[in-house]
Amino acid sequence: MASKELKSFTREEVAKHNTESNLWIIIDSKVYDVTRFRNMHPGGASVLLEEGIPGEDATEAFYSLHRHEVLERPQYKRLQIGYIQGEEPQIVSTINDGAISKVPYAEPTWLVDGYHSPYYTESHRRFHKAVRKFMDDVVYPDAQAREADGKRPSQLVFDKMAELELHAMRMGPGKHLKGRTLMNGLVKPEEFDYFHELIISQEVCRCGARGYGDGLNAGCVIGLPPVLNFGSPELKARVVPEVLSGKKFICLAISEAQAGSDVFGLQTTATKTEDGKHWIVNGTKKWITNGMWADYFTVGCKTEDGFTVILVERQEGVETKPIKTAYSPTAGTSFVTFDNVKVPVENMLGEEGGGIFVILSNFNHERWVMCCTSARSQRSVVEECLKWTTQRKAFGKPLNSQAVVRAKLAGMIARVESIQSWLENITHQMNNMSYKEQANKLAGPIALLKMYSTRSAQETATDAVQIFGGRGVTQTGMGRFIEHYHRTIAFDALLGGAEDVLADLGVRQAMRSMPKNARL
Ligand code: HEM
Numbered sequence: 307m308a309s310k311e312l313k314s315f316t317r318e319e320v321a322k323h324n325t326e327s328n329l330w331i332i333i334d335s336k337v338y339d340v341t342r343f344r345n346m347h348p349g350g351a352s353v354l355l356e357e358g359i360p361g362e363d364a365t366e367a368f369y370s371l372h373r374h375e376v377l378e379r380p381q382y383k384r385l386q387i388g389y390i391q392g393e394e395p396q397i398v399s400t401i402n403d404g405a406i407s408k409v410p411y412a413e414p415t416w417l418v419d420g421y422h423s424p425y426y427t428e429s430h431r432r433f434h435k436a437v438r439k440f441m442d443d444v445v446y447p448d449a450q451a452r453e454a455d456g457k458r459p460s461q462l463v464f465d466k467m468a469e470l471e472l473h474a475m476r477m478g479p480g481k482h483l484k485g486r487t488l489m490n491g492l493v494k495p496e497e498f499d500y501f502h503e504l505i506i507s508q509e510v511c512r513c514g515a516r517g518y519g520d521g522l523n524a525g526c527v528i529g530l531p532p533v534l535n536f537g538s539p540e541l542k543a544r545v546v547p548e549v550l551s552g553k554k555f556i557c558l559a560i561s562e563a564q565a566g567s568d569v570f571g572l573q574t575t576a577t578k579t580e581d582g583k584h585w586i587v588n589g590t591k592k593w594i595t596n597g598m599w600a601d602y603f604t605v606g607c608k609t610e611d612g613f614t615v616i617l618v619e620r621q622e623g624v625e626t627k628p629i630k631t632a633y634s635p636t637a638g639t640s641f642v643t644f645d646n647v648k649v650p651v652e653n654m655l656g657e658e659g660g661g662i663f664v665i666l667s668n669f670n671h672e673r674w675v676m677c678c679t680s681a682r683s684q685r686s687v688v689e690e691c692l693k694w695t696t697q698r699k700a701f702g703k704p705l706n707s708q709a710v711v712r713a714k715l716a717g718m719i720a721r722v723e724s725i726q727s728w729l730e731n732i733t734h735q736m737n738n739m740s741y742k743e744q745a746n747k748l749a750g751p752i753a754l755l756k757m758y759s760t761r762s763a764q765e766t767a768t769d770a771v772q773i774f775g776g777r778g779v780t781q782t783g784m785g786r787f788i789e790h791y792h793r794t795i796a797f798d799a800l801l802g803g804a805e806d807v808l809a810d811l812g813v814r815q816a817m818r819s820m821p822k823n824a825r826l
Pocket residue numbers: 331338340347348349350353354359364367368371372373376377382385782783784
């Protein structure tokens with residue numbers, strides 16, 4: 307059906323349509339005929355007839371009660387019949403065709419006009435532009451739709467990410483990128499560094515859907531590195547291409563009902579068959595992200611010699627059941643059972659009894675990724691709060707005219723800026739250290755940064771709910787991102803190591819480096 311032609315009106319003409327049976331309004335220089343819609347309006351019919359609305363400019367009234375996206379929904383978009391002669395719409399939405407937000411602190415400083423950074427090059431800037439556009443155009447709509455219906459992220463999104471080699475890039479810099487065309491050739495594999503990866507992690511979480519963010523191959527980000535770093539050449543040649551092409555899926559299966567952070571307390575066992583050719587795996591795993599649809603499981607097992615990591619393929623004896631958590635089923639969180647599962651010994655990752663090294667070496671990168679996403683999600687909350695407190699009026703004044711509200715905003719901004727700065731410093735160190743040096747020198751700082759990020763995130767979530775009031779606990783409408791953030795924030799504080807455990811780890815690492823002769 308051809309779209310109807312929009313007409314041009316003067317404000318005086320619109321003003322004549324001010325009755326119940328002939329009801330027009332102006333929102334951001336666009337003219338809407340809401341006569342028939344009035345009785346279907348979710349906010350009730352009467353509000354559309356209140357003083358200052360019929361035939362008038364209802365922009366301020368509208369934006370104090372609705373998100374801009376309401377007007378972009380097809381069923382409401384068609385209510386527009388024209389626009390005001392000689393005027394241009396002024397309002398821009400957050401997710402906007404790759405655009406950079408102009409709201410203060412809504413972007414990290416390196417993306418803001420007039421600010422500088424020692425870390426990002428032209429390559430990062432080009433790369434960022436393309437990644438943001440991809441996330442806005444392809445990922446955001448799928449994230450919102452899947453978060454609503456609870457289904458796994460669409461295969462089309464995985465396929466498109468694979469075309470650009472985004473799955474491979476999310477593994478970080480390294481040999482696995484060799485020979486690949488990254489982001490249509492925007493970055494050469496040897497040029498790709500941890501700042502490029504930081505950009506991907508931060509842009510993914512702008513989709514504002516925490517469960518979907520994890521559904522979008524978080525299992526691969528944490529489950530594939532042990533294969534890449536410790537798998538035999540044959541195993542890698544078979545598994546890595548399938549996973550990085552988005553055709554098959556992998557997850558990390560460590561935590562159990564009886565043991566989470568306590569890796570040595572795991573009870574899943576792997577025993578060798580008499581001929582020594584297979585492992586027989588038995589046990590259960592809990593809270594396994596992407597487990598619902600995983601083809602491969604990177605499993606921590608108790609073996610005769612201690613703790614060993616084994617790649618288990620989905621087969622008879624492997625069962626996955628959904629776990630209902632505070633976020634959506636889009637993450638594929640599962641309870642996994644292994645019942646006499648026969649796995650070739652060649653699927654062992656690293657050495658027998660050397661599993662702790664495999665897992666620990668993976669943790670730094672995993673936690674660093676979580677710091678990237680935590681910083682970016684907090685920034686989105688800052689943007690939501692700055693917009694809301696500007697457009698929402700209470701007691702006749704915008705919310706941001708209250709000192710107590712501004713004090714909350716100040717805390718949020720200071721926290722997010724300090725996290726991003728610390729994160730960029732650590733990322734710079736990662737770019738200049740070998741993997742081994744990173745393990746020695748950065749495990750402590752990364753643990754402390756993650757602890758600080760997630761504690762800050764919880765403070766910010768609580769403050770944001772106070773600022774949004776009832777809307778901060780309502781799943782639709784103005785505060786929907788705040789409600790979602792507040793409801794799902796605990797995940798960040800637990801995944802990849804609980805806050806208190808990480809705080810302790812960070813300080814113990816520092817204590818180990820204390821000079822023997824240091825005295826007050
Ligand atoms: C084209 C014009 C409009 C459309 C398409 C529209 C649509 C909607 C929708 C979809 C909702 C449900 C909440 C949400 O999803 O955000 C809503 C709620 C509401 N609308 Fe409208 N609306 C329009 C104009 C107005 C105007 C001019 C007013 C005047 C004050 C108004 C007052 C309200 C109120 C009071 C609510 C309830 C808000 C809440 O529960 O927090 N609406 N509207």
